Amino acid sequence: MRSRDRDDGDDHEAAETTSPLEWLVAGVGALLVVFTVGYMVQFALTRPEGPPAVVLEVTGVSRASTGYLVSFTATNTGLSTGAGIVVTGELSSGGARIEASEMTLDYLPQDSERQGGLFFTQDPAAHELVLRAQGYAEP
Template identity: 85%
Template structure:
């Protein structure tokens, strides 16, 4: 043991004591831990159950090397996480499907968003574009 360890007396022969500042910091740390655990328990017990609710929004269309890229944002407003979320985009005219593209979002947690893109050979501006979330898996 060194002379700075708590078990050793100081120069006056009295053992060292814990300062008020150390007690204050320890108390704040304990409060933070208690609050965090309490919040997590409350969230787990009061969170409603339900499937993911995927909202898709087109964020842009750009010319790509082999056609066109439709960029989109997927937002999960539901109460659970979706894995392997399949997103399809369809170009149609007069109810007739012209072209379809599909991609998969690996992971879409609740209250989050992910961005992706779909490639088309036809110009999406010349047709009606519809994006759909087709399915998901529970992680």
């Protein structure tokens, strides 16, 4: 009489063998993990540190209900993220300041861009317009 707990061996060995395809997929996965971790460590150790560098570009001027809207794009070409970036716009004529407007970009990651706008009561086309990033905070 045969015991129910007894194993023939053939079925057990067949169930535990790993196919070459499974080994290949596991190897590729392991290599991806090793290369990813290695890249992250290398990037962290060799990446230069520095402040954000905000480049402002006017993308348009349009009429608004209270005057004029100057739309712009802020691009961070620097080496770190900036938060609370204060952007000011100033209209001047003949060296005399006519009007100023200010806004804050909440968050500008490294190598990214955000759009914003400044409102003026005077027509920016009739004056000299200068946009500046005044300051930032580290997030």
